[in-house]
Amino acid sequence: xxxxxxxxxxxxxxxxxxxxxxxxxxxxxxxxxxxxxxxxxxxxxxxxxxxxxxxxxxxxxxxxxxxxxxxxxxxxxxxxxxxxxxxxxxxxxxxxxxxxxxxxxxxxxxxxxxxxxxxxxxxxxxxxxxxxxxxxxxxxxxxxxxxxxxxxxxxxxxxxxxxx
Numbered sequence: 042x043x044x045x046x047x048x049x050x051x052x053x054x055x056x057x058x059x060x061x062x063x064x065x066x067x068x069x070x071x072x073x074x075x076x077x078x079x080x081x082x083x084x085x086x087x088x089x090x091x092x093x094x095x096x097x098x099x100x101x102x103x104x105x106x107x108x109x110x111x112x113x114x115x116x117x118x119x120x121x122x123x124x125x126x127x128x129x130x131x132x133x134x135x136x137x138x139x140x141x142x143x144x145x146x147x148x149x150x151x152x153x154x155x156x157x158x159x160x161x162x163x164x165x166x167x168x169x170x171x172x173x174x175x176x177x178x179x180x181x182x183x184x185x186x187x188x189x190x191x192x193x194x195x196x197x198x199x200x201x202x203x204x205x
Contacts, residue, residue, distance in 0.1 A: 078181040085110040090146050091168075092176070093120075094183060094204070095131070097141035101160045104129060106183075106204055107147060107168055114183040114204035120168040121156035127170045142187075144180040148172040161201055 085092070087110055094117070096105035108117035122129055127149075131140045149171040155164045183204040186197055 074181045078183075079113070082111060082113060087111060090148050092117075093145045093147040093173070094180070095140045095143045095145070096202075097131075097138035098160075098198070098201070099138065100198070101158060101201070103158050103161070103163075103165055104168070117204050119163070119165050119201070120151075121158060121165045123152060123167050123169040125169070127172055129170065130173060130175070140178075142180070143178050144176040146174040146176055163201070 090110065091107045092110055093107045094105050094114070096103070096119070102121065103119050104122035105120065106114065106117035107120050108114060124132065130143070130145065131137050147168070147170065149169045152167045152169050154167040156167050157164050184202040185205060186202060
């Protein structure tokens with residue numbers, strides 16, 4: 042009887058460890074993409090520009106995340122775009138939100154002003170857009186939902202994710 046109990050306990054511990062580990066692992070392809078993205082970010086040339094990732098949500102008015110070259114996406118800030126000098130890429134083409142998740146090299150500056158966005162009830166820094174260059178229409182994932190594949194777009198309609 043003792044041997045059976047020990048076997049049962051050991052098998053439950055091993056099974057539990059495997060299940061727990063499975064919950065927190067990142068698939069190998071995604072892990073490789075993260076490593077490649079970190080290497081790419083580290084090799085970005087410093088300069089007078091920013092890297093932007095469009096984050097379109099139909100009910101929200103923010104533009105997306107902006108970071109300095111060489112900095113990780115976790116340091117990026119959600120911004121409200123000031124388009125007085127240059128229209129956002131999707132607005133310029135009259136295809137609102139068509140560039141969701143595209144990555145851009147942005148030219149401009151943070152004005153120092155903060156802008157209220159009512160749908161998220163958030164206050165975001167204003168970025169004055171002066172120009173842009175498309176970097177990628179299919180950049181590596183930076184959001185948990187893109188990495189897990191579990192959440193559908195409708196599940197995330199009112200969730201404002203932060204890059205990792």
